[in-house]
Amino acid sequence: MGARMVVVGADATGMAAASQARRLRGAGELEIVVFEKGQHSSYSACGIPYWVAGDVAEADDLIARSVADHRARDIDLRMRTEVLAIDPEKRRVLARDLDTGAQGWTGYDQLVLATGATPIRPPLPGIDAEGVYGVQTLDDGQALIEGLESAGGRKAVVVGAGYIGVEMAEALVRRKFEVTMVTRGAEPMSTLDPDMGALVRKAMEGMGIRVIRGTEVTGMRTSEQGRVCAVTTADTKYPADVVVLGIGVQPATDLARRAGLPLGESGGLLTDLAQRVRGYDDIWAGGDCVEVLDLVSGSQRHIPLGTHANKHGQVIGSGVGGGYATFPGVVGTAMSKVCDLEVARTGLGEDDARRAGLQFHAVTIESTGRAGYFPGAEPMTVKMLAERRTGRLLGVQIVGYTGAAKRIDIAAVALTARMTVEQITALDLGYAPPFSPVWDPILVAARAAVRAVATGH
Amino acid sequence: MGARMVVVGADATGMAAASQARRLRGAGELEIVVFEKGQHSSYSACGIPYWVAGDVAEADDLIARSVADHRARDIDLRMRTEVLAIDPEKRRVLARDLDTGAQGWTGYDQLVLATGATPIRPPLPGIDAEGVYGVQTLDDGQALIEGLESAGGRKAVVVGAGYIGVEMAEALVRRKFEVTMVTRGAEPMSTLDPDMGALVRKAMEGMGIRVIRGTEVTGMRTSEQGRVCAVTTADTKYPADVVVLGIGVQPATDLARRAGLPLGESGGLLTDLAQRVRGYDDIWAGGDCVEVLDLVSGSQRHIPLGTHANKHGQVIGSGVGGGYATFPGVVGTAMSKVCDLEVARTGLGEDDARRAGLQFHAVTIESTGRAGYFPGAEPMTVKMLAERRTGRLLGVQIVGYTGAAKRIDIAAVALTARMTVEQITALDLGYAPPFSPVWDPILVAARAAVRAVATGH
Numbered sequence: 051m052g053a054r055m056v057v058v059g060a061d062a063t064g065m066a067a068a069s070q071a072r073r074l075r076g077a078g079e080l081e082i083v084v085f086e087k088g089q090h091s092s093y094s095a096c097g098i099p100y101w102v103a104g105d106v107a108e109a110d111d112l113i114a115r116s117v118a119d120h121r122a123r124d125i126d127l128r129m130r131t132e133v134l135a136i137d138p139e140k141r142r143v144l145a146r147d148l149d150t151g152a153q154g155w156t157g158y159d160q161l162v163l164a165t166g167a168t169p170i171r172p173p174l175p176g177i178d179a180e181g182v183y184g185v186q187t188l189d190d191g192q193a194l195i196e197g198l199e200s201a202g203g204r205k206a207v208v209v210g211a212g213y214i215g216v217e218m219a220e221a222l223v224r225r226k227f228e229v230t231m232v233t234r235g236a237e238p239m240s241t242l243d244p245d246m247g248a249l250v251r252k253a254m255e256g257m258g259i260r261v262i263r264g265t266e267v268t269g270m271r272t273s274e275q276g277r278v279c280a281v282t283t284a285d286t287k288y289p290a291d292v293v294v295l296g297i298g299v300q301p302a303t304d305l306a307r308r309a310g311l312p313l314g315e316s317g318g319l320l321t322d323l324a325q326r327v328r329g330y331d332d333i334w335a336g337g338d339c340v341e342v343l344d345l346v347s348g349s350q351r352h353i354p355l356g357t358h359a360n361k362h363g364q365v366i367g368s369g370v371g372g373g374y375a376t377f378p379g380v381v382g383t384a385m386s387k388v389c390d391l392e393v394a395r396t397g398l399g400e401d402d403a404r405r406a407g408l409q410f411h412a413v414t415i416e417s418t419g420r421a422g423y424f425p426g427a428e429p430m431t432v433k434m435l436a437e438r439r440t441g442r443l444l445g446v447q448i449v450g451y452t453g454a455a456k457r458i459d460i461a462a463v464a465l466t467a468r469m470t471v472e473q474i475t476a477l478d479l480g481y482a483p484p485f486s487p488v489w490d491p492i493l494v495a496a497r498a499a500v501r502a503v504a505t506g507h
Numbered sequence: 508m509g510a511r512m513v514v515v516g517a518d519a520t521g522m523a524a525a526s527q528a529r530r531l532r533g534a535g536e537l538e539i540v541v542f543e544k545g546q547h548s549s550y551s552a553c554g555i556p557y558w559v560a561g562d563v564a565e566a567d568d569l570i571a572r573s574v575a576d577h578r579a580r581d582i583d584l585r586m587r588t589e590v591l592a593i594d595p596e597k598r599r600v601l602a603r604d605l606d607t608g609a610q611g612w613t614g615y616d617q618l619v620l621a622t623g624a625t626p627i628r629p630p631l632p633g634i635d636a637e638g639v640y641g642v643q644t645l646d647d648g649q650a651l652i653e654g655l656e657s658a659g660g661r662k663a664v665v666v667g668a669g670y671i672g673v674e675m676a677e678a679l680v681r682r683k684f685e686v687t688m689v690t691r692g693a694e695p696m697s698t699l700d701p702d703m704g705a706l707v708r709k710a711m712e713g714m715g716i717r718v719i720r721g722t723e724v725t726g727m728r729t730s731e732q733g734r735v736c737a738v739t740t741a742d743t744k745y746p747a748d749v750v751v752l753g754i755g756v757q758p759a760t761d762l763a764r765r766a767g768l769p770l771g772e773s774g775g776l777l778t779d780l781a782q783r784v785r786g787y788d789d790i791w792a793g794g795d796c797v798e799v800l801d802l803v804s805g806s807q808r809h810i811p812l813g814t815h816a817n818k819h820g821q822v823i824g825s826g827v828g829g830g831y832a833t834f835p836g837v838v839g840t841a842m843s844k845v846c847d848l849e850v851a852r853t854g855l856g857e858d859d860a861r862r863a864g865l866q867f868h869a870v871t872i873e874s875t876g877r878a879g880y881f882p883g884a885e886p887m888t889v890k891m892l893a894e895r896r897t898g899r900l901l902g903v904q905i906v907g908y909t910g911a912a913k914r915i916d917i918a919a920v921a922l923t924a925r926m927t928v929e930q931i932t933a934l935d936l937g938y939a940p941p942f943s944p945v946w947d948p949i950l951v952a953a954r955a956a957v958r959a960v961a962t963g964h
Contacts, residue, residue, distance in 0.1 A: 106880050378933050381935045383937050396937070464924075
């Protein structure tokens, strides 16, 4: 009889790990059991705002591979089954069937923790009222869409201004809601420096979204029927027929914590480069429940993102299946859009760099996404950070229109290769008038950064 | 009195060199004289197809900086003045004013050759007939536009299927001509491998362009009035009211050759990394008249492209101005579009790699430019070459739609950093459903390449 791989969580990491392990080991060699407390597997949480906006027709479109697909590949996927405890000593997990209430221990040879993240829900008065929605799971998305359709009015408040908050604000505008966004940050998208975040805010305001900054939400006011009717702050209230929480997420590691597994500052699991939980030979973890190595600052960070989750799953599946793969780390690339405005960042922002003990020069340039004379040439703002003296690239932020966001990949690769801004000025980037000025905006920014490094200011 | 910089050619390289030198050295320190035989300076030749297509309204839009702008910066720009000879011994050039016929020698301390390239015009019968157009200069563009407006019929033949030929074919279709393209290549765009070029051909055929492949043009048939009426091949003739030559260009180095300067196999000038002509301390060259170092194959190549020309000018201007800069080389990035189809390549194609003595694995994958469930997700084909055994990335070719072409920059940076395909699979590329599937097509190709390298086939 073969070994048994037990996976906790059937989303990107868990199912990528199971699939990859199955590719390497047949059912005779490796039994694969996956426990999932929800009722969906392998779905794109990142797609939820576009489903709410109406771009994507239905939840099924967001499901990459169905439960039946997985089972057809000899993966014993047990839906609506919650893992209650891990016993690393005895190499077993305690799981309960949420429908029947039956529970029992299942032994493992290799355990994969892919428990994901949970939305932050501060203990505010009224946060559990009807009409207040999170947007983490497909069920959340379904509840929100139904809530929007039955809402008594057209006022929506989005709490939080991260990627998901900004994407939800756009979705609500497109659903004909009057949208107010409340954030404690100085500007929306706190992974951008405030000067770049301000460009995003202006675009949002241009869409009719009211952005309330530097403001803590103190609670939700509810009607006598227990339905949310306003979001309150220290000195104001914002009427709301619907409230969407986009405050962010935290690693779902209660289970791991109770089992004594090592967690980082963010609460995410700590792993080695092969995604094995530190100190354990037979427990692996990946996706939104782990911390990742930031290759630019050298620190551990919690960056919940589908693309990392999939890579982690791939690496874990290779390892469990007897192959070899590693996840070397991230450079912190992220992107989004607000209507036509494209937004992207990679590497360190000013605060990140200071926290890492780095001194730097920051430059910001204005260019266009196409040759200036080409019709539809739209403005693009690029901010670039270069380390003082060495000139090493530290980070890039881009706000612009068509073709702006994916340009961040140039910087992502350059960061990975630890290039200096001088080296970047010589890159042989694609040029044709419909796609780029003869000096790509990234090159223009790099030239400005070279001058800043050379002159010291 | 200061030194004198003499520049031959007032397009991208020449004027970028002059401008950069002027930035570093004031008029009291450095006299700058530029000779230009034509009547335009600093224009975008790459923009001509879009001007002909009607995207760009007029020639002036393609001029980055006027003659008056340059003169206002103390650059003595002498238009319609042809340099007839270089005398490196006596450090002087012989120039003639094409309007007055006056000629004389001008001494230099530093000479910059930025003579560009000239279109290849094979000595075919009828090639100089009325109705046959090149598309290298603004005057060519103007003549062509006038020729299209006065053409007696709607049949156009494009000879050659490089970037300019393909772009011109599209422009002519948009001008309501019935277009036939004749190429001796197996497929259009010979800088792509034929399997990828075939995708471009099919898109062109879908636009109604007739593509005649593997066929040499033998001449032009002309009317009694001396106007072109057909393009002939060994066994057929193609009726033509207008013929556009897009056969390619060659380095314009007659002047350099006569002065005994070192030329490479392509006829382009050979320079060192600071763009100094090999063996000379006081002669610099850049742009379409030089060969560049291909960092992937290690060989010298002639790659006429505005983006290199501008960088060369920058490097030369820095050097002449007493600063320091180099042009390390290229990786061979190029891109274009045919209507909505985007096409890009970088690094080595299969033939390039074989010529360089490299053995490789080639993989081709199909993916989409956005998350598969996102509306408007369009197909994208990526071909990737990885060196046998080492797995080093050798080249990438992309054919797709929105957002396809600029993805080539990921590969361009990875080639510059000499990454392996395994390293590429771990890159932290931007991900959001409107811009990319969770595995970017470049990552999908890299994973396929890793498997090919690992299994040896």
